Amino acid sequence: MTPPVTTVVITGVGLIGGSFALALRKAGFTGRMIGVSSPATVEKALAAGVIDEALPLAEAAAQADVIYLAQPIQQILETLGALDRYARPGALITDAGSTKAMICSHAAANIRKASFVGGHPMAGKESRGVEAADAELFRGRPYVLTAREPELEKWIEAIGARLVILDPTEHDRLVALVSHLPQLLSTALASVIAEQPGSEKVAGPAASDLTRLALSPYEIWRDIFATNAPSIDAVLGTYIARLETLRVQLRSPEMERVFEKAASSARELRKG
Amino acid sequence: MTPPVTTVVITGVGLIGGSFALALRKAGFTGRMIGVSSPATVEKALAAGVIDEALPLAEAAAQADVIYLAQPIQQILETLGALDRYARPGALITDAGSTKAMICSHAAANIRKASFVGGHPMAGKESRGVEAADAELFRGRPYVLTAREPELEKWIEAIGARLVILDPTEHDRLVALVSHLPQLLSTALASVIAEQPGSEKVAGPAASDLTRLALSPYEIWRDIFATNAPSIDAVLGTYIARLETLRVQLRSPEMERVFEKAASSARELRKG
Numbered sequence: 129m130t131p132p133v134t135t136v137v138i139t140g141v142g143l144i145g146g147s148f149a150l151a152l153r154k155a156g157f158t159g160r161m162i163g164v165s166s167p168a169t170v171e172k173a174l175a176a177g178v179i180d181e182a183l184p185l186a187e188a189a190a191q192a193d194v195i196y197l198a199q200p201i202q203q204i205l206e207t208l209g210a211l212d213r214y215a216r217p218g219a220l221i222t223d224a225g226s227t228k229a230m231i232c233s234h235a236a237a238n239i240r241k242a243s244f245v246g247g248h249p250m251a252g253k254e255s256r257g258v259e260a261a262d263a264e265l266f267r268g269r270p271y272v273l274t275a276r277e278p279e280l281e282k283w284i285e286a287i288g289a290r291l292v293i294l295d296p297t298e299h300d301r302l303v304a305l306v307s308h309l310p311q312l313l314s315t316a317l318a319s320v321i322a323e324q325p326g327s328e329k330v331a332g333p334a335a336s337d338l339t340r341l342a343l344s345p346y347e348i349w350r351d352i353f354a355t356n357a358p359s360i361d362a363v364l365g366t367y368i369a370r371l372e373t374l375r376v377q378l379r380s381p382e383m384e385r386v387f388e389k390a391a392s393s394a395r396e397l398r399k400g
Numbered sequence: 401m402t403p404p405v406t407t408v409v410i411t412g413v414g415l416i417g418g419s420f421a422l423a424l425r426k427a428g429f430t431g432r433m434i435g436v437s438s439p440a441t442v443e444k445a446l447a448a449g450v451i452d453e454a455l456p457l458a459e460a461a462a463q464a465d466v467i468y469l470a471q472p473i474q475q476i477l478e479t480l481g482a483l484d485r486y487a488r489p490g491a492l493i494t495d496a497g498s499t500k501a502m503i504c505s506h507a508a509a510n511i512r513k514a515s516f517v518g519g520h521p522m523a524g525k526e527s528r529g530v531e532a533a534d535a536e537l538f539r540g541r542p543y544v545l546t547a548r549e550p551e552l553e554k555w556i557e558a559i560g561a562r563l564v565i566l567d568p569t570e571h572d573r574l575v576a577l578v579s580h581l582p583q584l585l586s587t588a589l590a591s592v593i594a595e596q597p598g599s600e601k602v603a604g605p606a607a608s609d610l611t612r613l614a615l616s617p618y619e620i621w622r623d624i625f626a627t628n629a630p631s632i633d634a635v636l637g638t639y640i641a642r643l644e645t646l647r648v649q650l651r652s653p654e655m656e657r658v659f660e661k662a663a664s665s666a667r668e669l670r671k672g
Contacts, residue, residue, distance in 0.1 A: 250602055250604045251604075252604075252605075269604070270601060270602050270604070272602060292601050292602060294598075294601075294602070298598070299602070302596065302598055302599050302601075302602050303602055305592065305593060305596055305599050306593060306599050306602055306603040306604070306606065306607040307602075307604065307606045307607070309589070310589065310606040310607055310609065310610040311606060312643070312646055313585055313589065313610060313643075314609075314610065314662075314666075315646070315658065315659060315662040316639060316642045316643050316646055316662075317581070317582065317585065317639070318661075318662035318663070318665040318666040318669075319642060319658060319661055319662040319665060320577065320635075320638055320639055320642050321577060321578060321665055321669065322661055322662070322664070322665035322668075324574065324577055326566075326570070326574055327574050327577050327578050328668055328669055328671075329542060329564050329566075329574075330522055330542050330544060330564060330566070330571070330574050330575055330578055330579075331578040331669050332522045332523075332524075332541070332542070332578070332579065333524075334578065334579050334582040334583060334613055335578040335579070335582055335669055336669060336670065337582070337586075337609060337610075337612055337613060338582040338585060338586065338609075338610065338613070339662075339665070339666040339669055340609055340666070341606055341609060341610070342659075342662040342663055342665070342666040343663050343666050343667065344659075344663070345659075345663075346655065346656045346659035346660065349655075349659065350655070350656070353650050353651055353655065354651055357650050357651050360650060361647060361650065363592075364643060364646070364647045365647075366592055367588060367589070367592055367643070368640055368643055368644065368647075370588045370591060370592050371584070371585075371588050371636060371639070371640055371643075372640065374584055374587070374588055374636070375633060375636045375637075375640075378625050378629050378632060378633065379625055379626055379629050383618065383621075383622070383625065384618045384622070386587065386591060387587060387614075387616075387617075387618035387621065388618065389590075389591055389594055390586075390587040390588075390590035390591040390594070390611075390614040391590070391614055391615050391616070391617075392594070393590040393591060393593055393594035393611070393614070394586075394590045394611040394612070394614040394615050395615065396594075396600055397590075397593065397600055397603050397607055397608060397611055398608065399600075
């Protein structure tokens with residue numbers, strides 16, 4: 129029987145960190161919610177009632193039962209390098225980074241007094257920052273943990289997310305396919321279209337659908353590419369080989385079976 | 401001064417043919433609208449008031465001032481092969497096929513008594529058939545003509561579409577990029593995802609966006625691939641080369657510029 133969690137610290141009170149704080153509150157959490165963030169973010173987060181108070185990392189960590197790292201990946205890695213010094217023995221640390229293998233191995237090498245379980249809430253929206261925080265952001269969406277952890281599993285259920293347990297390497301391999309590859313396909317398409325004058329005159333819904341992700345800011349992707357390059361390289365290789373096959377099959381009857389299989393996969397993805 | 405158009409014949413009274421009939425009516429056309437289609441479609445089109453009457457091709461063509469071919473591409477090619485025999489001297493023939501070079505050269509080789517100008521309304525929706533016909537389908541959307549033609553240009557303006565004049569080869573090259581390539585990218589992604597068990601557990605909005613086109617039925621695409629293979633092959637080659645470049649640049653600072661250029665292209669496409 130673990131003691132009840134009375135103090136949660138959130139580092140990086142942006143869309144994800146802020147939404148997690150609001151969702152936890154809505155699910156009935158009655159303890160203290162401490163934010164660690166930039167002065168500008170802290171001011172907005174306090175004004176919006178997303179956090180109860182704000183402290184520097186060292187002081188916050190010293191009081192935390194649970195520390196939730198919701199910064200960009202590189203900052204999560206830096207925080208993990210410093211955190212063991214400040215954390216209370218037995219505290220639970222988790223994160224919300226979009227790649228998991230590098231974060232989990234960095235945690236294993238640096239966190240000794242506390243325990244760490246990696247996390248990845250598969251949720252987001254176009255607007256960012258604590259202003260966009262939303263207690264319902266995680267509802268119905270996958271929430272990956274890299275290992276079983278009763279307290280986190282209880283919370284994930286309470287905020288309405290769907291628990292998925294995946295080891296860090298498997299997680300990174302799968303998101304390379306369903307998230308990082310789509311981003312690159314969209315960016316590549318928009319960049320090829322940019323080089324064809326006149327194409328915007330005939331572009332319709334197909335081009336819009338496929339280039340929406342290309343609007344994403346690079347700052348999020350820099351860290352993802354830096355921490356998941358081998359898996360992304362592998363899926364790019366698989367995908368390019370598939371396009372080369374389709375290119376050869378373009379006018380062959382085989383194409384009908386390819387379309388049927390792809391449509392069935394696309395329908396499957398929508399059952400969610 | 402050309403005589404006024406009093407009789408329009410539409411072959412293939414489906415979503416596009418039916419919508420064109422309704423849009424023309426709404427724009428003030430007061431002449432006769434004759435449909436040439438299967439008995440089942442004719443029955444629905446008459447009941448819905450989309451056409452005034454239905455006739456076999458030979459009888460309909462003999463009365464037409466304008467003949468609008470809205471069948472699948474292969475059937476348009478077949479109709480063009482037979483039509484010169486039935487058409488009135490001086491009639492105007494146009495079509496709504498998704499590729500233009502093969503149709504225009506087939507028309508040039510077969511139509512002598514009448515004149516032909518190729519067309520491609522860049523519009524559609526997920527539901528098909530005359531039941532889905534909609535007078536507003538073309539509003540705000542590009543409508544390509546392969547040559548200037550005053551009567552057709554007047555109608556295109558009247559139904560609210562945006563006129564784009566493109567020669568058939570240029571049209572096919574551009575739609576290979578903005579329409580046919582996106583379809584293949586989506587089909588390829590869905591088929592690669594289908595082979596990775598577990599990926600559906602972590603698939604989010606990115607995978608949904610990029611696999612939506614993979615739901616399209618093959619029967620439309622068979623004719624497009626059959627009549628535009630060289631252009632599609634060329635854009636696939638360009639695109640694969642771009643992916644290979646991105647693969648090499650994955651962790652390089654160059655990637656930031658690629659993302660910025662792609663985002664700017666994606667925003668440009670959305671200005672319509």
